[in-house]
Amino acid sequence: MFDALAEKIQSAIGKIAKKGRIDEETLNKGLREIKLALLEADVNYKVVSDFIKDIKEKALGAEVTKGVTAVQQLVKIVNDELVKALGGEAEKLQLKSKPSVILLIGLQGSGKTTTAAKLANYLKKQGKKVLLTSVDIYRPAAMLQLEKLGKQIDIPVYLNQNEKDAAKIAKEALEKAKEEQYDVLIVDTAGRLHIDDEMLEEARKIKEEVKPDEILFVSDAMTGQEAVNIAKAFDENVGMTGIVLTKLDSDARGGVALSVKGVTGKPIKFAGVGEKIEDFEPFYPDRVASRILG
Ligand code: GDP
DSSP states (O other): OOHHHHHHHHHHHHHHHHHSSOOHHHHHHHHHHHHHHHHHTTOOHHHHHHHHHHHHHHHHHOOOOTTOOHHHHHHHHHHHHHHHHHTSSOOOOOOOSSSEEEEEEOOTTSSHHHHHHHHHHHHHHTTOOEEEEEOOSSOHHHHHHHHHHHHHHTOOEEOOTTOOOHHHHHHHHHHHHHHTTOSEEEEEOOOOSSOOHHHHHHHHHHHHHHOOSEEEEEEEGGGTHHHHHHHHHHHHHTOOSEEEEEOTTTOSSOHHHHHHHHHHOOOEEEEEOSSSTTOEEEOOHHHHHHHHHO
């Protein structure tokens, strides 16, 4: 992930470094290369424009600090802008109620069910008592997939395959979580291949019923800018508190990671980095930026 982008940004900075001092012409040339690298990585155009503008302003306005070369200063500015684009400070889950409810929303195939199990396992390792539920009333196979994953990680899964009202199943699961003193309930919802009104309406109803502490939008990094547009639509129509970016291991470009905060204002809270349950980690913008800058 980010390999091509990292190589190109590092090469652009390397060329600037060779010049010794940074005048406006050298900077402009370097920034043009960085801009192209970002666009090739499929970063949102407006995010790229703001990124380049900010670097330019800061680099030209930077006071020369003693003991730090102009290039070191530029690297620091680029790093800060990358961290900003990736979301700034790492954002933790806000689980305040008991039980806390985490609602997972997103399109079919984005990795929702896998993420439900990964997240449950992650929280269990932190000592939390976790209950899972699937309210996908359209695909019995999705419910069974979650049940199977639950068995693998030894986390109970509440199902009601006879019920045709998703919000009702979510409510039943919440009642069980309350009665049996669970710390967290994770609700895996039905996705569709494309956004449609029925799916959004159903997600809103479930939200109303269980009043989640967190609504995490599960986004497939490989779908590029389309993922960013879908995130925006879900945020406007359902609302979300954060994003789980899946399949980062298969996404060579990294465009979604760098665009989604700028476009939606919502932070990436976790990254899916493989198919296995353990392939899941909190998202740290500063670590990702360091990886890009080498
Ligand atoms: P859902 O329809 O949104 O519930 O999606 P699933 O959880 O069934 O996942 C769809 C496919 O993506 C499955 O084959 C998963 O194994 C795969 N998948 C999910 N997350 C990741 C990830 O982080 N990395 C990779 N490589 N594959 C993933």
